[in-house]
Amino acid sequence: MLLSREIRRKLAALRDGATGDAAPDLEEETLEQLDRPVDVVAAPDELPPGKEVHGDLGRCFSIRLRPSWTGDWADVLAAECWTVLTRKPSFAFTGPHQTAFIDIETTGLSSLPLFLVGILHAGPGGLHLHQFLARDYTEEPAVLAAAADLLRHARLLISFNGRSFDMPYIRDRLRYHRLDQVIAVEHHWDVLLTARRRLRDLLPDRSLLTLEEHLCRRRRGDDIPSHQIPRAYHDYVATGDNSQLGRILYHNQVDLLTTAQLAALWADDMPVQTDD
DSSP states (O other): OOOOHHHHHHHHHHHHTOOSSSOTTOOHHHHHHHHSOOEEEEOOSSOOOOEEEEETTEEEEEEEEOGGGTOHHHHHHHHHHHHHHHHSGGGTTOOTTOEEEEEEEESSSSSSOEEEEEEEEEETTEEEEEEEEOSSGGGHHHHHHHHHHHGGGOSEEEESSIIIIIHHHHHHHHHHTTOOOOOOOSEEEEHHHHHHHHHTTSSSOOOHHHHHHHTSOEEEESOOOGGGHHHHHHHHHHHOOOTTHHHHHHHHHHHHHHHHHHHHHTGGGOOOOOOO
16 A cells, blocks of 8 residues: 555655654654565465363364464564564563463454454563464353463563453453453553554554554555454354465464564553553
């Protein structure tokens, strides 16, 4: 997507030091991102490897990967992001296994089951992708429990719209199933709130895909749009046809990696927030 004429005008004003209605806190590093060419990244052809895991609440499917499964670019990106974040003073309060990024996929907008929790987790040697998948609706409690167990040591949770959507949704589903698992971290940074503050009206919108294209300079190939994911999952449960499942898992993985990239870009702006 090309920048509109109005956006180009505002960016040019920033570069030239002109005054106007452009956001004054959009820094030079962001402008440099806008000058890079846009890369197109494609989804892998195969489903990621994983295994069935069993717990007190039943079974689900667990996927644990290095980011390189998503593409060679992803491994490089994850390493660069982790290097930036671990060197920033604002992240000094976290230790090993204490930073995690989260993104969920659901069957609707409210009061309906979720079926996938994706976590980009700080582990040995950097960031690791974890995904917990419910292969049918009965496996949702096991997915919730597995995610809560992985996050039990986290002190910092980073998300995109997670304060308003992902975490309230998870807690609602825990209550629905009358589960006593708790996902409580000391700090939660919702990168969407930072995007709204920093960018204001400089981009067409502040959706993750828009930020990914304009700031990360990346466009997804063969991605499944978010609004199609619930129907694709329902079809998978009904028929067992997993032809769309890989695209859903890929979508979730790239959402996590993009959130990490934006966090690294704006690491100096991380607010100190508690996770309510």
